[in-house]
Amino acid sequence: GENVEQHPSTLSVQEGDSAVIKCTYSDSASNYFPWYKQELGKRPQLIIDIRSNVGEKKDQRIAVTLNKTAKHFSLHITETQPEDSAVYFCAAGTPNTGNQFYFGTGTSLTVIP
Amino acid sequence: DGGITQSPKYLFRKEGQNVTLSCEQNLNHDAMYWYRQDPGQGLRLIYYSQIVNDFQKGDIAEGYSVSREKKESFPLTVTSAQKNPTAFYLCASSIFGGNEQFFGPGTRLTVL
Numbered sequence: 001g002e003n004v005e006q007h008p009s010t011l012s013v014q015e016g017d018s019a020v021i022k023c024t025y026s027d028s029a030s031n032y033f034p035w036y037k038q039e040l041g042k043r044p045q046l047i048i049d050i051r052s053n054v055g056e057k058k059d060q061r062i063a064v065t066l067n068k069t070a071k072h073f074s075l076h077i078t079e080t081q082p083e084d085s086a087v088y089f090c091a092a093g094t095p096n097t098g099n100q101f102y103f104g105t106g107t108s109l110t111v112i113p
Numbered sequence: 114d115g116g117i118t119q120s121p122k123y124l125f126r127k128e129g130q131n132v133t134l135s136c137e138q139n140l141n142h143d144a145m146y147w148y149r150q151d152p153g154q155g156l157r158l159i160y161y162s163q164i165v166n167d168f169q170k171g172d173i174a175e176g177y178s179v180s181r182e183k184k185e186s187f188p189l190t191v192t193s194a195q196k197n198p199t200a201f202y203l204c205a206s207s208i209f210g211g212n213e214q215f216f217g218p219g220t221r222l223t224v225l
Contacts, residue, residue, distance in 0.1 A: 001172070009153065032212055043203065043216040044156070089155060096210050100146070100171060105155040 002027040004092050006104025013080050014112050021107045023090035024072045030092040033066060033073045034101070039086045047088075048075070080111045116140045119204050119217035126191070126198070126224050134189045134220045136204035143209035145187035149173060150201040150219075159202075162187055163209055191222060199224045 003026040013019045025033075034049035050057045050064045050073065057064050061080075066073040073092075077084055087108050093101035117138040126132045136145065147159040158171030162181040176195025181187055187206075191198045201221050205214040 006155070034212065043218050045216070046213045049212060095207070095212050100158050100161055101214065102158075103148075103156040105153060 002030055002092055002102040004090060004102045004104045006090050006107060008107060009105065010108045010110075012110045012112060015080060015082060017080055019077045019080055019084070019109055019111075021075045021088055021090070021109070022072060023074070023092075023104050024070075025092040025102075026071065027092070028068075028071065029094055030102075032093055032095050033064070034091050035064060035075050036089045036091065036103075037086045038089065038106075044089060077109075080109075082111050082113050085109055085111045117204065117206055117215055117217040119202075119220050121220060122218065124220055124222045126222065128224055129193045131190055131192050132222065134191065134202055134204075134222070136187045136189065136217055137185055138206045138215075138217075139185060140206055140215065141184070142206035142211075142215070143184070144207045144211070145181070146205040146207075146214065147171075147177075147179065147187070147189045148203045148205065150203055156203065159189065198222055 006023045031052040036044040037047045038044040048062050048064050050066050061078045063076040087106045089106050090104040091101040120135045144163045146161040148156040157173050159177050160179040162168035165184050168181050178190045203219045204217040207214045
């Protein structure tokens, strides 16, 4: 099956700086890569996703890049704010075939005011 | 917040007892999932169901059982065979073949 690795496990940045979280995957058949944000005590929520036919996607301060050849994808948060503090999970899978997602182990991001 | 609910929020169980966690959704989603969340281990899939009366094992199904008798409901039973059941359990749903999974608020199970 798929194996998703995520780094770093913890990340602290000053407010206004950028944060980057990286993930690698093993199954070249994976074609969908979502990122979920989980605030303390709350449920995970999708914040951005990318399909394998796209190299980059941006939504305001959040962007995701995908390198299919190297099998890695990254989350970029610019101009970080304290409300960005949360645990972020990457995932990989082939939902169009009804298969499961495989999640990374999570990154705890702390934005220091 | 998403139309998927889990109950109870907190659950305590004595060793050797089976316990059932509830998951209900009113999103008309075909697919439902159960994940276990432990510190530093992310979300690990226990079972998933793409359609009523059918389900598949995930990566850590041992010691767990599920049923899918109704589209809206996907209860998870943690049996006494599960050696380390204390964890946070998350239920999710999606349309069949869809991308986004919508998560419930979770149930924190503690074995005493």
